[in-house]
Amino acid sequence: MSEAKDQELRALQAALAAEHAAVYGYGVVGGKIGDGQRAEAHTAFDAHRARRDALVREVKDLGGRPVAASAGYALPFAVPDAAAAVRFAAELEDRVAGVYADLVRAAGGGRRALAAEALREAAVRAVRWRGGSVAFPGLAERAGTAPPSAAPTA
Secondary structure (H helix, E strand, C coil): HHHHHHHHHHHHHHHHHHHHHHHHHHHHHHHHHHHHHHHHHHHHHHHHHHHHHHHHHHHCCCCCCCCCCCCEEEECCCCCCHHHHHHHHHHHHHHHHHHHHHHHHHHCCHHHHHHHHHHHHHHHHHHHHCCCCCCCCHHHHHHCCCCCEEEEEE
16 A cells, blocks of 8 residues: 555545544533534534544445554543533534544545545534634644544543
C-alpha cells in the first residue's frame, strides 16, 4: 500500500474510532439531556451512527479491517445533569471535527469531500450545543487547546 493510502486509511480508522466514541457519548447525553433538547440529541446520535456505518465501508474499500468500538469510553468530565450533557455534546462534536480535519488533510477526491462535509456538520452541531463558534472548527491546536482523544476504558 502506498504511503498516501496508508495515511488515508489511518485517518479513516481514527474517524471511525471517533464516531464509535460519539455514538457511545450520545447515549450518555441522551440519558441526561433535558426534554427540550432530546430531539436534537437523537438527531445527532443518528447522524453519528450513519457516519460510523459509512466509515466501516470506506475502511473495507481500502482493504482495512475496521476498528471496533470499545465496550466503554472514559468521559472527559462527569455528566450528572442536563447542563453537563450539553457541554459534553459540544465536546463530542469538537473531537469528531478534529479527526475529520485530519481526514480532509489525508484523503483525496470524494473521500476528502465527504470528510469536509462531516467536519462542517460536526462544527455546526458544536455551535448549536455551545451557543457560539470557535475560530477554526476541528483545528483546536491552532488555539493551543487541542482536545484529548476519547480514551477507551478496559
